[in-house]
Amino acid sequence: MRFDVFTLLPETLRPYLNASILEKAAARGLIEVHLHNIRDYARDRHHTTDDTPYGGGGGMVMKPEPVFDALETVLGSPPACPVILLTPQGRLFNQKIASELASHKRIALVSGRYEGFDERIRQHLVTDEISIGDYVLTGGELPALILIDALSRLIPGALGDPTGAEDDSHALGLLEYPHYTRPPEFRGWRVPDVLLSGDHGKIETWRREQSLQRTLAKRPDMLESANLGEADKKFLAKMNGTQGRKTKDSE
Ligand code: ADE
Numbered sequence: 001m002r003f004d005v006f007t008l009l010p011e012t013l014r015p016y017l018n019a020s021i022l023e024k025a026a027a028r029g030l031i032e033v034h035l036h037n038i039r040d041y042a043r044d045r046h047h048t049t050d051d052t053p054y055g056g057g058g059g060m061v062m063k064p065e066p067v068f069d070a071l072e073t074v075l076g077s078p079p080a081c082p083v084i085l086l087t088p089q090g091r092l093f094n095q096k097i098a099s100e101l102a103s104h105k106r107i108a109l110v111s112g113r114y115e116g117f118d119e120r121i122r123q124h125l126v127t128d129e130i131s132i133g134d135y136v137l138t139g140g141e142l143p144a145l146i147l148i149d150a151l152s153r154l155i156p157g158a159l160g161d162p163t164g165a166e167d168d169s170h171a172l173g174l175l176e177y178p179h180y181t182r183p184p185e186f187r188g189w190r191v192p193d194v195l196l197s198g199d200h201g202k203i204e205t206w207r208r209e210q211s212l213q214r215t216l217a218k219r220p221d222m223l224e225s226a227n228l229g230e231a232d233k234k235f236l237a238k239m240n241g242t243q244g245r246k247t248k249d250s251e
Helices: 014-019 021-027 064-075 095-102 119-124 141-152 200-218 230-243
Strands: 002-007 032-037 083-092 106-111 128-131
Touching: 002 064, 002 141, 014 021, 014 141, 021 032, 021 141, 032 064, 064 106, 064 119, 083 141, 095 141, 106 141, 128 141, 200 230
Parallel strands: 002 032, 002 106, 083 106, 083 128
Antiparallel strands: none
């Protein structure tokens, strides 16, 4: 999958891209990230990329010309792939959107600085707007990295693990079950016996129930859209009946 990121601060993305699992995914040819500096497409002597807002008010606004020129030069006119603007006004990013976007061979990400974008960029250039949460950051660079990270790990082989992202929290509509590794006892805290039993059927049931219990305790909203079987529903009814809405999951 290819990502083209348009930003005024390409150097802020490089260290993460070059130091994480993403670097390995790039080395294996699974992802390509191309960083483009919007300032390189500003045509005036000072390479201006922002200006004061019409109508007054505080802050500066990103000018349309360098953004259109950058995207059209790199992606063609009109751009040949989805163009995603990172903005607190976008649809709220989640695992479902990550899967949807990961089905594309190429996407463009536009990260802004300043107070905002000239509205014509929104209306006539971008095809989607994504927010990574209901808070405002100083720019769209971290959100772009978050998208690249979340999408890349969905590409088969990117995690270097055959089961890949299948069992992730959120992938199945539930939070993930707890994990343990050696030693079997640490400071008196023991790994649950079932995990040491070697009984794969029991382990699977225990994990499923832990997932359900955790989701009920921490994110009950997720249960409404989760894909639940009869056994799951029975277990949840029992949890609700015997313990009410517990706020802390028991291990
Ligand atoms: N740019 C600034 N804040 C943002 C947010 N919450 N999501 C996406 N892009 C942003």
